[in-house]
């Protein structure tokens with residue numbers, strides 16, 4: 182198949198968890214939920230030998246929520262790149278305190294807002310975490326015992342409450358949806374004229390729920406009118422059951438094909454760079 186012309190929207194890669202690194206056409210870089218290395222139980226779920234030195238840039242860091250598997254490396258990324266850190270306003274002060282981030286490097290945002298940055302526009306949306314069983318004091322207790330989890334118990338507790346999705350629009354108009362946790366109304370934003378072109382999406386439930394994972398995810402995707410879905414936050418499957426992990430995405434694409442939908446799932450190899458292009462190819 183020969184390509185008549187191809188124009189790059191951006192370069193990007195999935196690193197781990199909900200951590201993506203984007204390089205926009207104007208040279209600016211965006212990092213989401215920085216977690217690529219860690220100690221204890223976190224270590225085995227990370228790509229091997231990946232460190233902050235492998236991150237190429239971070240002008241902006243976006244946090245979906247403040248659990249340790251989303252903030253694990255925010256401190257060292259901040260020390261190295263001095264990014265603007267975009268987070269929900271409720272977690273801003275505690276985030277600054279925990280990771281010694283200069284107050285003016287924090288860019289607090291709220292739900293249902295539109296924000297303009299160098300190279301992209303960000304629309305923020307309310308989000309909810311996959312269900313967790315504990316109340317406030319149980320959550321504080323649980324995180325107090327987690328020395329491998331970054332941030333204070335308080336910051337981690339806030340991670341269960343304040344979650345934020347976004348749709349990022351590049352200067353050229355490519356729209357990227359980012360959905361962690363539950364759908365929380367995002368499906369409604371995945372149809373119609375303002376929908377994204379591509380969506381980065383967490384699993385439909387926690388990693389423990391493997392039964393019917395492909396069918397449930399494909400069912401969600403088939404209701405969204407989106408061409409490409411990049412799955413994220415399935416590193417536990419990759420580590421503990423790589424065959425299952427692979428099969429989920431093969432099955433999702435089979436279901437989409439059989440149902441006659443054009444959307445396709447693109448499971449990225451962790452750490453590998455890809456480009457998203459708008460191309461005209463010989464048919």
Ligand SMILES: [Fe+2]
Pocket residue numbers: 246248310340
């Ligand atoms: Fe979480």
